Amino acid sequence: MYYTEFKRQMAKDPSKKLRIATIYSYAPNEEVKMIGALDEENSEDTNNLDASSRDFLENAIKDYNEMFNTNYDTSSDKFQNYYKDVSLRMKNRELDLLIVVNMFLTGFDATTLNTLWVDKNLKMHGLIQAFSRTNRILNSIKTFGNIVCFRNLQKEVDDAISLFGDKDAGGIVLMKRFTDYYNGFDENGKHNPGYVEMIEKLCSKFPLSDPRITGENNQKEFVTLFGAILRMRNLLSSFDDFKGNEIISERDFQDYMGRYQDIHDSLTPKIKDKKDIADDLVFETELIRQIEVNIDYILMLVEKYKEDHCEDKDLLITIRKAVDSSSELRSKKELIDDFISTVNEVDDVISSWKSYVSEQMIKDLDQIVADERLKPKETEKFIHNSFSDGMIKETGTGIDSLMPPMSRFGGGGNRAKKKHVVIDKLKGFFNKYQGIAPTI
Structure with missing residues (x-):
């Protein structure tokens, strides 16, 4: 029913196009009662399916074959390979949504999975097993998993968490309500500020009317506060209620992100030098990248x-x-x-931009080669490999191969200094053109 409804809506509105697959190998969902220990998965066996269920699955696999140019069906060997292929594509984020019945609950782990929709009565370790498909923490962006229940499982969730954690574990395992994060809450005699309070403090303490945030202590306070706001916005974004209630406009938020980046750029050298002011500062670079343009x-x-x-x-x-x-x-x-x-x-912005970048890139690289007397072909090859690798390699033979000949009698320090200058210039070039550079 779910798969059919998704297909109907996608056919009606192309903007809703998603990559959807389904897989099951035994009794339909409605025949399974409240379960604690989930049945053992059998990814190869479709023999227990009735004719209509098998025919439906066969057609769903045909859709999958068209989507990914594969050749699977419900026969034993090919269905086993279908299971493996679906598993791999889920881990590689090539599928947007997978509809399953009692499958992918054991022996499968994909940290990028973020939401589980549950339309089945679950309890005890069967519930924990199912919920665990999406609770893997990946990075500072994915700090939790979302569980959307179409059945009332509140008591079953509390019982399962109490059994497999402790009676107070629910407050640790489960997120709080939207209003708690938005408006703040008190817990164990301590007030936890909410998003509204954080934004009010940001706007009053660091108004955009002041052109700069001066003083290292002020900068440190701003970084700490804005980092907390970034983490809170990331959390609140999982709630539908947050849309339209961001308080601060997109342009003002970008202004604050610009200031955050300015301070990051100015303090990064001090962090590397381990100066006191920046020792305990943490910049939420992953969260910035997630929301940046x-x-x-x-x-x-x-x-x-x-x-x-x-x-x-x-x-x-x-x-x-x-x-x-x-x-x-x-x-x-x-x-x-x-x-x-x-x-x-210009006539066309996109094509003109590409031509402009190509021309400027050649000019900039030629300038570096001329200024530092580098070997042109070797430098071009080094930059090409750097874009392929996604970084400038400071060690190895690559950087040495493009360096100009230097007298051995001048001392090793001069060559090391020269190499450092060259690396800094090539890093600046790389950062300037990374992500927009055509193939050299």
């Missing part, structure tokens, strides 16, 4: 700016704020600004 969004705004004959100064401010808020685009700010200054003269 990309170059496609910027080019869309540039297109609008061009259509307005480059007269919409408010739009220009929006573009610059968006760039400042992004850790990835900040290093490309000069490149983007220079391109915008020429956009009134």
